[in-house]
Amino acid sequence: MIKWGFRFVLFGFIFLILLLLLADVLYVNYAAIKEVYQSDYIRNALLLTIKTSLTALVLCVLIGVPVAYTLSKAKSKGYFIADILIDLLIILPIIVIGISILVFFRVGTDFTQSGNPILSFLVQLYSHLANSLFTQKPALFLFSFFAPFPLLFAQLKLDLIKSIQDLNKWL
Helix, strand or coil: CCCHHHHHHHHHHHHHHHHHHHHHHHHCCHHHHHHHHCCHHHHHHHHHHHHHHHHHHHHHHHHHHHHHHHHHHCCCHHHHHHHHHHHHHHHCCHHHHHHHHHHHHHHHHHHHHCCCHHHHHHHHHHHHHHHHHHCCCHHHHHHHHHCCHHHHHHHHHHHHHHHHHHHHHHC
C-alpha cells in the first residue's frame, strides 16, 4: 500500500506540471504563432528537426535493442566496461557530449589532412554517409542520436533482464 505522504508528493508534482502547462497556454499569443509558422525558415527548421529526430529514433532502436540484449546476457569484464561507458552518457551533461562531437569533427578534418590513409579514408567515408543518408549536418544528427540513446538503452536492458528472468521461471 502506498503511503499518503508519497501520494501527496506525486499529486503535488503532477499539479505543478499542469500549472506550468496552463501558464504556457495562457501566455501564448496565437496570432504571433500563426505568423511564425508561415515563415519558410521556421518550416525548414521544423522539417529538419522531424527528419533528424525520426532518423535518430530508428537508429537508437536498431542499435539499442541488440546492444541491450547482448549486455543483459553477458557476464564478462569487457561487457561490464561497455555497460559503464554507455551509462556514463547518462551522467555527462548534454553540453559535454555536444562539445565532444564538435571536437570529433574538428579532429576528423585534421585526420583527412594527416598522412595516415586509413584515418583519412574512414573520416571521408563517415562524412559521405552522414551527408548522403541522414542530414546535411552530421554533427546535429550524431548529437540527436547520442542524447537519448543511453536512456533508451537503460530501459531496454532492464526490460530484457526482467523478460529473461520471467522466461526462465516458466522453463
